Amino acid sequence: MKTLQVVSLTLLYVLAVNAQAISSGKCPQPSVQQDFDPTRYMGRWYEIMKIPNSFQLGECCQATYALSNGIVLVRNDELLANGTVSFIEGTATITDPSEPAKLQVSFFEGAASPYWVLATDYDKYTLVYSCTQFGVVRVEFSWIMSRDRTLPKETVSELLDILNGNGINTVMFTETDQRPELCSSVH
Numbered sequence: 001m002k003t004l005q006v007v008s009l010t011l012l013y014v015l016a017v018n019a020q021a022i023s024s025g026k027c028p029q030p031s032v033q034q035d036f037d038p039t040r041y042m043g044r045w046y047e048i049m050k051i052p053n054s055f056q057l058g059e060c061c062q063a064t065y066a067l068s069n070g071i072v073l074v075r076n077d078e079l080l081a082n083g084t085v086s087f088i089e090g091t092a093t094i095t096d097p098s099e100p101a102k103l104q105v106s107f108f109e110g111a112a113s114p115y116w117v118l119a120t121d122y123d124k125y126t127l128v129y130s131c132t133q134f135g136v137v138r139v140e141f142s143w144i145m146s147r148d149r150t151l152p153k154e155t156v157s158e159l160l161d162i163l164n165g166n167g168i169n170t171v172m173f174t175e176t177d178q179r180p181e182l183c184s185s186v187h
């Protein structure tokens with residue numbers, strides 16, 4: 001029962017503040033990065049675009065991943081509108097070794113979300129997708145991240161094409177401000 005309560009509270013929270021990521025219908029099952037290598041994926045990624053969500057309201061968003069005893073330590077940093085740098089820490093795990101690109105990420109005990117790496121070259125870009133089914137609706141998140149604070153727009157459009165090709169709507173994507181003069185306080 002406790003799990004159900006957490007799920008429904010999470011759903012209410014998501015519905016209340018994050019209506020843009022909700023749609024009806026089943027989660028798509030996009031193909032993921034083949035032969036995903038977690039070791040090469042570790043390190044710093046800068047967010048270039050995302051589907052807006054309720055837990056990242058700032059700019060200069062970045063993720064830092066480190067492998068430790070088979071789990072991924074996650075740290076997300078961002079610059080809030082009032083100038084404060086805020087961060088959150090969590091963990092990610094590969095639940096099925098035969099599908100290493102399908103991770104589960106957790107920032108709060110008892111609540112995990114999918115983190116699927118749809119496409120990455122490890123050195124420049126990654127495309128991450130997350131979809132959770134709540135009865136007849138689904139909640140979707142997605143991020144395009146880069147090893148640098150910029151990513152060529154041809155690469156961005158190729159990654160958006162991958163989403164579109166899998167039936168994932170990309171109209172909600174917004175750009176993240178990564179101007180160095182704004183983001184210099186986020187390390």
Ligand SMILES: *[C@@H]1O[C@H](CO)[C@@H](O)[C@H](O)[C@H]1NC(C)=O
Nearest residue numbers: 057080081082083084085086
């Ligand atoms: C900035 O905003 C965050 C989130 O609303 C808040 O927690 C923090 O205390 C604020 N910091 C300052 C210096 O106003």
